[in-house]
Amino acid sequence: MLPEAKRKMPPLGILLVAGAVALVACALFMTLGAKGSWSFILPFRGKKLAAMLLVAFSIAVSTVLFQTITNNRILTPSIMGFDALYALIQTGFILMFGAARVSSADPRLMFLVECGAMILFSCVLYRWLFSGAARSLHQLLLVGIIFGVLFRSLSQFMQRIIDPNDFIVLQDRLFASFNTVESDLLGIAALMIAAATLVAWRVAHTFDVLALGREMAIGLGVPHRRVTTIILVVVAVLVSASTALVGPVTFFGLLVASLAYQVMPDSRHRHVLPAAVLFAMIALVGGQIVLERIFAFDTALGIVIEFVGGLFFILLLIRGAAR
Amino acid sequence: MGPGGPPAARRFTACPVIMLPLKFLVAFLVLALLAATSLFVGVSDVSLAVIWSGDRTAMLVLMESRIPRLLALIFAGAGMAVSGTIMQMLARNRFVEPSTAGTVEWASLGMLSVLLLAPGLPVYVRMLVSTGFALAGTAIFLLVLRKIPLRSPLMVPLIGIMLGGVVDAGTTFFAYRYDMLQSLASWTTGDFSAVLRGRYELLWVSMFLTLLAYVAADRFTVIGMGEEFATNLGLNYRRVTAFGLVIISVVTACVVVTVGMVPFVGLIVPNIVSMTTGDSLRKSLPWVALCGSGLVLACDIIGRLVIEPFEIPVGTVLGAVGSAFFLYLVLRRQAGVA
Numbered sequence: 001m002l003p004e005a006k007r008k009m010p011p012l013g014i015l016l017v018a019g020a021v022a023l024v025a026c027a028l029f030m031t032l033g034a035k036g037s038w039s040f041i042l043p044f045r046g047k048k049l050a051a052m053l054l055v056a057f058s059i060a061v062s063t064v065l066f067q068t069i070t071n072n073r074i075l076t077p078s079i080m081g082f083d084a085l086y087a088l089i090q091t092g093f094i095l096m097f098g099a100a101r102v103s104s105a106d107p108r109l110m111f112l113v114e115c116g117a118m119i120l121f122s123c124v125l126y127r128w129l130f131s132g133a134a135r136s137l138h139q140l141l142l143v144g145i146i147f148g149v150l151f152r153s154l155s156q157f158m159q160r161i162i163d164p165n166d167f168i169v170l171q172d173r174l175f176a177s178f179n180t181v182e183s184d185l186l187g188i189a190a191l192m193i194a195a196a197t198l199v200a201w202r203v204a205h206t207f208d209v210l211a212l213g214r215e216m217a218i219g220l221g222v223p224h225r226r227v228t229t230i231i232l233v234v235v236a237v238l239v240s241a242s243t244a245l246v247g248p249v250t251f252f253g254l255l256v257a258s259l260a261y262q263v264m265p266d267s268r269h270r271h272v273l274p275a276a277v278l279f280a281m282i283a284l285v286g287g288q289i290v291l292e293r294i295f296a297f298d299t300a301l302g303i304v305i306e307f308v309g310g311l312f313f314i315l316l317l318i319r320g321a322a323r
Numbered sequence: 324m325g326p327g328g329p330p331a332a333r334r335f336t337a338c339p340v341i342m343l344p345l346k347f348l349v350a351f352l353v354l355a356l357l358a359a360t361s362l363f364v365g366v367s368d369v370s371l372a373v374i375w376s377g378d379r380t381a382m383l384v385l386m387e388s389r390i391p392r393l394l395a396l397i398f399a400g401a402g403m404a405v406s407g408t409i410m411q412m413l414a415r416n417r418f419v420e421p422s423t424a425g426t427v428e429w430a431s432l433g434m435l436s437v438l439l440l441a442p443g444l445p446v447y448v449r450m451l452v453s454t455g456f457a458l459a460g461t462a463i464f465l466l467v468l469r470k471i472p473l474r475s476p477l478m479v480p481l482i483g484i485m486l487g488g489v490v491d492a493g494t495t496f497f498a499y500r501y502d503m504l505q506s507l508a509s510w511t512t513g514d515f516s517a518v519l520r521g522r523y524e525l526l527w528v529s530m531f532l533t534l535l536a537y538v539a540a541d542r543f544t545v546i547g548m549g550e551e552f553a554t555n556l557g558l559n560y561r562r563v564t565a566f567g568l569v570i571i572s573v574v575t576a577c578v579v580v581t582v583g584m585v586p587f588v589g590l591i592v593p594n595i596v597s598m599t600t601g602d603s604l605r606k607s608l609p610w611v612a613l614c615g616s617g618l619v620l621a622c623d624i625i626g627r628l629v630i631e632p633f634e635i636p637v638g639t640v641l642g643a644v645g646s647a648f649f650l651y652l653v654l655r656r657q658a659g660v661a
Contacts (some may be wrong), residue, residue, distance in 0.1 A: 138477035139653060142418075145484060152444045153642030156512075160635045250488075303496045310489035314482055318471045 011264055011271040018278035025285040026053075031293035033293055049188055051245050052288065056256075056280035058193055063253030064260070064269070064276050065200065066235050067224060068131060068211050071227045073261060074316050076253040080144035082122060082239040083248035084151035089117045091155040095162055108188040115192060115240040122236040123229065148250075189241040196237040203227050207269040249302055251309020255279040258316070350613055357620040361396065362389045364624055366632045390520045396623050396637075397616040398526040399513075399585050402533045402574040404615025405608060407589015408596075409536060409567045410461075412547035412604070414468060418480035418652065420589030421461075421575045425487035427586070429460025430493045430579040430656075431511065439501055450580045452527055457572035457579075460490065465568075476655065511587040513578075513638030514624055522581070529577035532570050533612060543567060545625040547602065584638055587645020588615050594652060 025075060029049055032039050063076045077083070094102045102110065129143065159167055206222045209232075220225050242249075260276035261267060285303050329635050341622060362385065363370055373381045407420035409630045414424070419425050433456030464483055473479065498507040536543070542563045561606045578585055592615045593607075600607040619637060624646065626635035 030613075136475060136477070138475040138481060142477045142481055142653050143650060144480070146653065150646035150650065153639060153646055157641045157643050160633070160639060161630055220638050245444065303492050303499065307489055307492035307496065310485050310492060314485045314489070317478060317482060317485070321661065 009265075010239035011266065011275075014263060015132055015271070015274055015278065016245060018282065022278050022281045022285070024284055025289065029285050029289050036040060047186060050190075052284045053281055054186070054190055054193060055242045055246050055249075056284045057277050057317065058242040059249065059253045060256050060260075060276035060280040061197070061200070061273060062235045062238035062242075064258045064273055065207070065231050068207055068269070069231050070140075071211070071213055072257065074137070074313070074320070075140060075144065076251075076257065077235055077239050078248060078250045078253055079148075080126070080314075081151055082236070083243040083250075084155075085122060085125070085147040086114070086118050086240050086243040087248060088151040088155045088158075089114050091158045091162075093117075095158045105299065107184050111188055111240075111244055112192075113217065114244070115237060117232050118240045119236045122239075123232050126232060127229070136156060175278050185244055189245055192237055193241050196234045196241075199230060200234045203230055204269070207273075209270070210266070240319070247302070249305055251313060252280070252283075252305050254316075255305070255312060256283060258312070325463070328455055328531050328613060344634075347609070347613075350610070350617075354613055354620070356616050357617055357624065358393055358397070359622045360624055361393050361620055365389065368585040377560065380495050387520045388518070392515050393620075395515055395518045395523040395526050395582060396620050398530040398533075399515075399578045399582055400588060400616035400619030401579060401612035402526070402529040402615075403588040404592040404611045404618075405533045405536050405586050406574045408593040408604065408608065408611050409543055410571055410589065411593055412543045413465060413564055413567050413571075414479060415547060415549065416476050416479040417471045418649075419478065419483055419591070420593075421457075421571060421588065422584060422586040423480045423590065424461060424464050424483040424492055426457050426464075426571060426575045427579060427584050428487040428490040428494065430454070430576045431507070431584070432456055432460075432490055433576070434496060434580055435494050435503065435507065438503065438506070439497065444514075446525060448542075450528075450576055453576035453580050454572050457576045458568060460486075461568055465564075511584055511638075512636045513583040513641070514636035515582055516583065516634050516636070525577045525581050529574040532573050536567075536570050537605075537608050538565060539563065539606050544602065544604045547604075568589040585619060585641060586638060587641050587649065588618055590652075591645055592618060592649050594648075 025048060030042070030045050034045075034236070040176075054278070059078075064078075065078045067073050067075060119195050123149075206217070206227050209217050209220050209222050210227065211226070212220070214224055240244045256276050257272075259279050260272050263279075264271045264275050284301075287304065291304070365384075365388075367381070367384050369384050397599045403421065409553045410419050410421065410424060410426075411417055430453045433447055433453035436456075437444060441448075464486060467486075468479060469483060494507065495504070498504045514531065542558060545556055545558055546560065546563050546567070551558050553563070592611050596607050596610045596614060600610055619641070622640040623637045624638050626640045629635055
């Protein structure tokens with residue numbers, strides 16, 4: 001961390017500037033290169049923009065909160081395999097109930113059911129992982145990454161067992177990307193995210209205390225087990241929503257959360273959380289503008305994030321080791 | 324940053340068991356049984372009786388498809404398992420193998436660049452370029468490991484997997500840019516269903532190198548004890564390391580170019596074998612090769628039986644089995660360390 005004396009800008013100022021940049025990015029996204037009738041462009045781009053903003057919000061908030069309860073700044077839900085778990089649950093449902101029934105069911109209902117299963121599984125799995133005997137950070141990281149590989153392999157395995165013809169019908173639903181946003185899920189995802197945020201808001205006063213570590217938090221009177229469970233549920237909901245909308249993005253949360261911690265002069269959640277959300281919005285919307293309008297690559301944003309994020313992760317690992 | 328790393332690298336305790344020829348014979352018989360099963364499993368009816376009755380089609384299927392597939396499975400399994408063992412000696416770490424060190428990803432990047440820049444080149448040129456990339460990538464990985472202070476042995480696979488991920492993102496990007504995503508997908512999951520006579524012969528090269536590795540088995544064992552120790556014993560550390568790297572890269576490239584990625588074999592097999600046979604490669608390499616072939620054969624047979632008449636690629640089966648085993652290895656550590 002840089003010494004605080006060097007920082008001149010107050011946290012509120014940074015947030016205001018970031019907010020303004022985010023607004024400009026959104027405006028540019030809606031208007032840049034628009035040809036033809038506005039009555040088509042506005043709803044078309046508006047849906048995409050709304051999805052990106054929702055995803056940015058959920059990834060940023062879930063990452064920062066997850067880092068708070070696990071008490072470090074390199075673990076993120078997606079590195080620990082949360083999104084892969086959601087994808088596995090999706091595939092599992094198709095295998096269990098048959099592809100025909102799933103594709104004819106209301107996607108919103110399916111989303112709710114999948115979300116419920118996700119909350120259940122992730123709480124059981126990650127409670128077990130984090131509460132058992134003391135595990136080193138590297139062990140947790142490796143376990144998380146391999147859990148991701150396992151979940152992905154299992155989903156692949158199941159996808160092969162499903163009748164190959166059925167699978168092709170479902171492929172689009174399973175592999176959403178920034179360009180093919182699941183727009184019929186927008187409303188329900190927004191609702192779930194709002195509910196999760198409300199729940200998180202009610203325990204928000206404990207965030208800064210939780211960041212001090214388990215013992216300290218308990219000593220200061222925070223019901224640690226209860227609060228971390230609540231936050232895990234919130235994280236599971238947020239991850240489900242963002243994965244359902246655009247599919248898994250491994251390193252995005254790590255990038256924006258680290259950026260927020262670096263830029264903000266203090267690490268209080270009231271400053272870091274909004275900063276991470278705004279940075280995520282700027283990065284997603286801005287990145288999409290740059291890739292779409294300047295380089296004319298449409299769906300490559302996920303790949304770029306993977307590339308930059310992977311390098312950044314290695315850097316964090318090595319820097320942590322050098323200390 | 325969270326809690327500090329665990330204590331320094333800890334070798335698994337290995338009790339040396341004298342390798343009885345009898346035991347080896349039994350293992351060999353099991354492999355032969357698997358091989359026979361592999362020959363007679365499939366959509367078209369091939370059995371001893373049918374062949375005996377002089378059915379020409381069955382004979383053709385056997386010679387053109389089943390036997391090449393069997394050989395490819397055996398060569399790829401043995402090659403990847405032995406490469407994994409050598410890599411674990413070079414990196415002095417139990418958790419590395421060609422697919423957790425980025426070697427496989429570099430090899431497929433090499434293959435993609437040949438397909439993009441000069442699509443008409445023959446298959447052995449593809450293999451050579453792919454080998455070059457794999458060699459460079461693995462050397463970079465080992466160099467990074469030497470440059471940074473390793474707080475925990477678990478950092479080695481972490482960095483390797485992440486490097487692989489970054490290279491993979493690069494490969495995907497170019498594949499996406501030039502509309503090659505579909506052909507990229509075909510060689511990222513190991514699949515032996517397209518193996519026919521005339522399409523797998525590159526794997527003989529990898530088998531030859533696998534056998535060659537046995538000649539230097541003792542040297543790799545000593546390398547596994549560290550640079551100072553090896554140099555003290557009068558070994559040319561750099562030369563042996565380079566030799567090992569070449570074997571790993573050529574074998575990986577051959578496998579990736581002909582059948583695609585065959586993940587985790589180099590991780591599962593050496594770990595299991597070293598639990599019973601110890602770390603002397605002279606003793607363990609034959610076992611590693613045998614078990615590697617057996618594992619890949621078994622997974623391939625499973626993949627062919629589960630959704631008959633379709634097939635699940637062996638890469639997918641191994642991905643699930645292998646990552647579960649990897650998890651077991653990593654979580655098991657804590658019992659001894661905590």
